[in-house]
Amino acid sequence: DAGVIQSPRHEVTEMGQExxxxxxxxxxxxxxxxxxxxxxxxxxxxIYFNNNVPIDDSGMPEDRFSAKMxxxxxxxxxxxxxxxxxxxxxxxxxxxxxxxxxxxxxxxRLTVL
Amino acid sequence: xxxxxQSQPEMSVQEAETVTLSCTYxxxxxxxxxxxxxxxxxxxxxxxxxxxxxxxxxxTENRFSVNFQKAxxxxxxxxxxxxxxxxxxxxxxxxxxxxxxLVFGAGTILRVKS
Numbered sequence: 001d002a003g004v005i006q007s008p009r010h011e012v013t014e015m016g017q018e019x020x021x022x023x024x025x026x027x028x029x030x031x032x033x034x035x036x037x038x039x040x041x042x043x044x045x046x047i048y049f050n051n052n053v054p055i056d057d058s059g060m061p062e063d064r065f066s067a068k069m070x071x072x073x074x075x076x077x078x079x080x081x082x083x084x085x086x087x088x089x090x091x092x093x094x095x096x097x098x099x100x101x102x103x104x105x106x107x108x109r110l111t112v113l
Numbered sequence: 114x115x116x117x118x119q120s121q122p123e124m125s126v127q128e129a130e131t132v133t134l135s136c137t138y139x140x141x142x143x144x145x146x147x148x149x150x151x152x153x154x155x156x157x158x159x160x161x162x163x164x165x166x167x168x169x170x171x172x173t174e175n176r177f178s179v180n181f182q183k184a185x186x187x188x189x190x191x192x193x194x195x196x197x198x199x200x201x202x203x204x205x206x207x208x209x210x211x212x213x214x215l216v217f218g219a220g221t222i223l224r225v226k227s
Contacts, residue, residue: 033213033215042217089156101148103160
């Protein structure tokens, strides 16, 4: 079975540009999570969806960040405009709703110059 | 709010030896889940082992086992017969039974010496 798929794996952009990260959850999973990993703050949850509906976005740092899940097999995390402090590894994870275990994608390493 | 603490930033172990990674957590809940994830240099987050708080029996997965002490809020990971492939960052994580959010510790870097 394919795991969680994320694209791109690496993204380098300049400050002020729009960045879109993509995620395809494991087929059949109806909960999707976006995490960010930085040296300073470790791994932190940004937002999660149940059945394509955003449930908790309290971890989204500011209005420059937005996330969507238009269908059960696709989600995006958008940063507009990007800033150097957004440089991090962004992980997408999925699970069955109510299940305890989340499965992570390979992550996207974002560098904002 | 729940917190997870990993007090060992870095650990080393000789190949074939046993090592224990520490994790403590703080919660007022009685039912929850605990996890250990492994992150090798590839960055992939790999689930190593999980424990349900209401189960007193410690979870085991091949060479990996946990020592779950609910009263002490401690959840340590023991790796037996360490292999070079075990070298990675290890994260302890907590999840409420009725929640979805994983709360992670800061991680412990494990180095395996040949």
